[in-house]
Amino acid sequence: MSKNPSFIHPYIPNSASAVEQDMLQEVSESAAENLYKVIPHQLKLNRKLELPEPFLSEYELKKHVQSILDKNKSCEEYVSFLGAGCWPHYVPSVCDEVNNRAEFLTAYWGDTYSDFGKWQAMFEYQSMMGELLDMEVVSTPTYDWSSAVSSALMMSARITGRSEALVISTTSAERLMHMHNFCHEKLQINLIQHHSDTGLMDLQDLKNKVSSNTAAVYFENPGFLGFMEPQGKQIAEIAHAAGALVVVGVDPSSLGIMAPPISYGADIVCGDAQPFGNHMNYGGGVCGFIATRDEERFVAEYPTLLISIVAGKTEKEWGFGQCTHDRTSYVRRDLSPDFIGTSQWLCAITAAVYLSLMGPAGMKELGEGIMRRCAYAMKKIKDIDGVDVPLSASPHFKEFIVNFDATGKSVAEINKGLLDRGIFGGKDLSREFPDLGQSALYCVTEIHTKDDVENLVKALKEVLE
CATH class of the missing domain: 3.40.640.10 (Type I PLP-dependent aspartate aminotransferase-like (Major domain))
Structure with a gap:
């Protein structure tokens, strides 16, 4: 907040002093702090928050927020094989x-x-x-x-x-x-x-x-x-x-x-x-x-x-x-x-x-396409030296486990290497399912092309060298 007591913040409603006093008078209080007197003293911070000066220009604020958002790595820029409950699908x-x-x-x-x-x-x-x-x-x-x-x-x-x-x-x-x-x-x-x-x-x-x-x-x-x-x-x-x-x-x-x-x-x-x-x-x-x-x-x-x-x-x-x-x-x-x-x-x-766009035929086509892509990705990844795809004998839909124990590398190391190559790797399962060792959960949906899968395989081979 500004150090100027007469400052009226453009983004905080009712911050004008006169408006605040009218509101306090309406509820028969002399200061806003009195509204919080029910909170025990030991739970209060009892000092002002250490906040930077506010952006008073909407343009400056928007530019600042955008600079923060630009640090994100979007699935629009990178190819994502990460699912585990929130999956990359095509949005019409x-x-x-x-x-x-x-x-x-x-x-x-x-x-x-x-x-x-x-x-x-x-x-x-x-x-x-x-x-x-x-x-x-x-x-x-x-x-x-x-x-x-x-x-x-x-x-x-x-x-x-x-x-x-x-x-x-x-x-x-x-x-x-x-x-x-x-x-x-x-x-x-x-x-x-x-x-x-x-x-x-x-x-x-x-x-x-x-x-x-x-x-x-x-x-x-x-x-x-x-x-x-x-x-x-x-x-x-x-x-x-x-x-x-x-x-x-x-x-x-x-x-x-x-x-x-x-x-x-x-x-x-x-x-x-x-x-x-x-x-x-x-x-x-x-x-x-x-x-x-x-x-x-x-x-x-x-x-x-x-x-x-x-x-x-x-x-x-x-x-x-x-x-x-x-x-x-x-x-x-x-x-x-x-x-x-x-x-x-x-x-x-x-x-x-x-659902109204897809209809029964569209849903069938979606499911078949995902299963074919998933099976293809499992086969190609399993052919990489030192990499295993456990449970591959069972039919899979959309997701499958990839184990890297024999490579000597952790999932975290591998995912970092993939990220450097513009790819989000699978979810690290080593903490949630320690019995699976250094394993990741990979996701393949209708958005993944044959080239996407082959680029993933190429990147994995490079990271594992």
Whole structure:
């Protein structure tokens, strides 16, 4: 802040002294500091923040911020093989055109008569996601996959009255952390082991651990490490025999070629719609979802809003609005058994645009293209001396593990060398999955060309020399 007490900051509202005094008089206080007297003295900084002088020119401020942003290495400039929950996909121009419309972009929240078209767009999103998932009910968006699966597990606990969830051990550390933090008062999260040679769930370990206290069994298909889980039906049978629900996490971009989880016994399906027309960016672009059958025991436990359709007073006119609103966390607040905060409505509307463009044939073409590219990349990388692609016998979708133990180099060293060559390498798994050694999770999608893969192989060979 300026040292001049009469200074009026152009970016801080109500910073004029006269305006501040009027506001203080309105609340019967003599100084702004009095508003914070409830905060214990030992928690206060008790000095001014050491801040630089403000930029008073909008141009200077914009130039300064741009200089900070220019330090970033964009996926527009570099080729990225980094996925692990937020993947590089092609975004059709019409997705940005629609989500930049003012009625969508600026409408954080509103009601039936103020959000013109927004609720209909959300209903269309739910409908198309429901068709893709073969589920009748789909939530409005949660923040991301992690929040979706945590709420899905909490739903299972309330439906079954049980207090344990069994989760496959190949789940990402981020999702596991979210589950533990979000569910700890109601659910104990216990891991089911996987076979080290295939990555698939150890069914015997599941049988040993599932019990009358198990609310849900959670696994992902395709899994976080990229391989597909062909044992879905057996997992569901074991879980259902014990009275537990089956929660499946899925990358929805795989559903053009893979059977939806409901076909092998899933009760609740969750995941992230980020692949559908949403750009990658810091903390955003993600869009979690929860889906179930249209049964009261499930619908009654959704912590999210649900948008439905109803006939209007005029023939052939329809209205869109919230349904079962009275039991949502938004209404029940402190009495709610579960809470969904910030939603990703704009990302969901964008996903609806993408799905409407693609249709079933487009989704099939997308899935087939990704699988072909993924298989090609796995084969080419495996041919590099000293490099291994574990679990390569299993079918993979989009992602796969690359192990560098025999090269004597760490993933961190290799990724630095790739970055110097204009390539983002795979996610370093050495901390999250130490049993995998110096391994990275590589991602290949429809945006990666044959030349991209061959340039990656060439760069890896150079870095490993």
